[in-house]
Amino acid sequence: MTTKGANGSEKNVTNDWRVKVGLAEMLKGGVIMDVTDAKQAVIAEKAGACAVMALERVPSDIRKEGGVARMASIKIIREIMGAVSIPVMAKVRIGHFAEAEILQALEVDFIDESEVLTPADEENHIWKHDFRIPFVCGARNLGEALRRIAEGAAMIRTKGEAGSGNVVEAVRHMRTIVSQMRKLTTLREDELMKEAKELGAPLDLIRQVAKTGKLPVPNFSAGGIATPADAALVRRLGAEAVFVGSGIFKSSDPEVRAKAVVKANTHFEDPKAILEAHEELGEAMRGLDIRQIDEKDLLQTRGW
Amino acid sequence: MGVEGSGERRSGNCSYGSPHFLVEKGDFENYGEGRVKIGILAVQGDYEAHAAMLERLDAASVLVRVPGDVEGCAGLILPGGESTTQMQFLREEGLQERIREFAAAGGAIFGTCAGAILLAQEVKNPRQDSLGLLDATVLRNGYGRQIWSAVVSGHCVWKSEPLEMVFIRGPVFERIGPGVEVLAEYDGKPVLVRQGKILAASFHPELTADTSVHERFLQLAGFPAAAETAAAQRQ
Numbered sequence A: 001m002t003t004k005g006a007n008g009s010e011k012n013v014t015n016d017w018r019v020k021v022g023l024a025e026m027l028k029g030g031v032i033m034d035v036t037d038a039k040q041a042v043i044a045e046k047a048g049a050c051a052v053m054a055l056e057r058v059p060s061d062i063r064k065e066g067g068v069a070r071m072a073s074i075k076i077i078r079e080i081m082g083a084v085s086i087p088v089m090a091k092v093r094i095g096h097f098a099e100a101e102i103l104q105a106l107e108v109d110f111i112d113e114s115e116v117l118t119p120a121d122e123e124n125h126i127w128k129h130d131f132r133i134p135f136v137c138g139a140r141n142l143g144e145a146l147r148r149i150a151e152g153a154a155m156i157r158t159k160g161e162a163g164s165g166n167v168v169e170a171v172r173h174m175r176t177i178v179s180q181m182r183k184l185t186t187l188r189e190d191e192l193m194k195e196a197k198e199l200g201a202p203l204d205l206i207r208q209v210a211k212t213g214k215l216p217v218p219n220f221s222a223g224g225i226a227t228p229a230d231a232a233l234v235r236r237l238g239a240e241a242v243f244v245g246s247g248i249f250k251s252s253d254p255e256v257r258a259k260a261v262v263k264a265n266t267h268f269e270d271p272k273a274i275l276e277a278h279e280e281l282g283e284a285m286r287g288l289d290i291r292q293i294d295e296k297d298l299l300q301t302r303g304w
Numbered sequence B: 001m002g003v004e005g006s007g008e009r010r011s012g013n014c015s016y017g018s019p020h021f022l023v024e025k026g027d028f029e030n031y032g033e034g035r036v037k038i039g040i041l042a043v044q045g046d047y048e049a050h051a052a053m054l055e056r057l058d059a060a061s062v063l064v065r066v067p068g069d070v071e072g073c074a075g076l077i078l079p080g081g082e083s084t085t086q087m088q089f090l091r092e093e094g095l096q097e098r099i100r101e102f103a104a105a106g107g108a109i110f111g112t113c114a115g116a117i118l119l120a121q122e123v124k125n126p127r128q129d130s131l132g133l134l135d136a137t138v139l140r141n142g143y144g145r146q147i148w149s150a151v152v153s154g155h156c157v158w159k160s161e162p163l164e165m166v167f168i169r170g171p172v173f174e175r176i177g178p179g180v181e182v183l184a185e186y187d188g189k190p191v192l193v194r195q196g197k198i199l200a201a202s203f204h205p206e207l208t209a210d211t212s213v214h215e216r217f218l219q220l221a222g223f224p225a226a227a228e229t230a231a232a233q234r235q
Helices: A017-027 A038-047 A059-065 A074-083 A097-106 A142-151 A168-185 A189-199 A203-212 A228-236 A254-266 A271-279 B047-056 B083-092 B095-104 B114-119 B212-220 B224-234
Strands: A031-035 A051-054 A088-093 A110-114 A135-139 A155-158 A242-244 B037-041 B060-064 B075-078 B108-112 B120-124 B134-139 B150-156 B163-167 B172-176 B181-186 B189-195 B198-201
Touching: A017 A155, A017 B150, A017 B163, A031 A038, A031 A254, A038 A051, A038 A074, A038 A254, A051 A074, A074 A088, A074 A097, A088 A097, A097 A110, A135 A142, A142 A155, A142 A168, A142 A189, A142 A203, A155 A168, A168 A189, A168 A203, A168 A228, A189 A203, A228 A242, A228 A254, A228 A271, A242 A254, A254 A271, B037 B047, B047 B060, B047 B075, B047 B212, B075 B114, B075 B212, B083 B095, B083 B114, B095 B108, B108 B114, B108 B212, B114 B120, B114 B134, B114 B198, B134 B189, B134 B198, B163 B181, B172 B189, B198 B212
Parallel strands: A031 A051, A031 A242, A051 A088, A088 A110, A110 A135, A135 A155, B037 B060, B037 B075, B075 B108, B108 B198, B120 B134
Antiparallel strands: B134 B172, B150 B163, B150 B181, B181 B189, B189 B198
16 A cells, blocks of 8 residues: 555645545535444444544543543554544544644544543634644534634534433534524625624634535534434434434444434435334433533533 | 645634535536436535536536436436445445446446545455446555645646646555546546546546536536537637
């Protein structure tokens, strides 16, 4: 296998924005699954996942066990990278650019600056333009999404409430982002500055969304998706692909469920196919009522 | 468009523009009377980018998710994405056989990146199933992981100036059969090849502003307007 890049023998050449957003484009229409070891990664790939997220603990375990959640161990990420041929993503703590530099040196394919891990900086996110590896970031509303894009995120995902097995927050966030974008398309040019001010987002990006009605990068959904029907729901609400975290490997039947979520995600507009996907399923992960989660235990409020 | 350079800091001078194909979403499923229709496999990947490209060339397209969707198409595009994910779907949905029939009946097929992998007779790194419609061996991720992805340019037979090429975890054509014509090269390797009505690119023409590769494909599919446009450009 060649060790030479598509850019020739030199590694430090222009790797522009299109290449980062381009990889996000390639993942559209797919399912990205959280995995904690090589065995799970292989199950995910076989089930038709378009990428895997390498983690030490899935969000529901992080929620249960508490403590500081950090970037996964290099050994685990390496094993997962060696086990599958699809892109491998890994998470870093919000603002922890040193962890991100390690993942870039390791050559993971995508970095998730994630609220699921314990934030390393309570004011600033990573300046993602400095990296050659693309980043994905979570968002609950349009302002947050556009701030992350301005910092260099090449993909946005809803935050939802990770590890809850409850899709309600992912739905709330997707509906919020989509309706805020729709609103922008109805405004006059001279009304956009006020929106930029209220959303806390750069004016040029606000203007761009006002013109196109969509984010300038792919818009995926994450956080609480546990069943094929959940995947179909967020796709119908505007998500271009889905992340499934604890939902697969915390269920009673990971192999079957992984395949079923992939099927429903592809045929998200075809209820018969989603019915078929549900036919064989066992018990889903046990979910949490969001109102029973203490305010301080919510993961979605992390990120600024 | 795009962030220049890779290592230097670019505070205050960054750009985060949208790739052109995200700017306008065409109503690509409304194909008009008398227009040749191109199917785009829409299982997973950058099928919207291809649809936007066809829209710019005034060619009608339809998203293909089940075998019946191929009906009435003059050409079929297999987009970029993950070839393992896509191949699995082709098998499970009965599309594998349908696409082979389509090729056997003289339909034109264009695969980019993952699509080129699906078309190849032999796939390595790792070995996997494919449609086997192109006499070639491809090496998956032959240029390396995402950090090696890049925008480059190379020689293309119908252009005097270099053709811009976006490689994203692209495959390498390790071997091509005697009946396969090389239409573009980069770094001494074929990157755009044609065998009969099968066209395959290891890069993503759909992610650039250059429409000429898609025009070539429309010609293969017997699309008269594209042939006229191309002829007008040559004059």
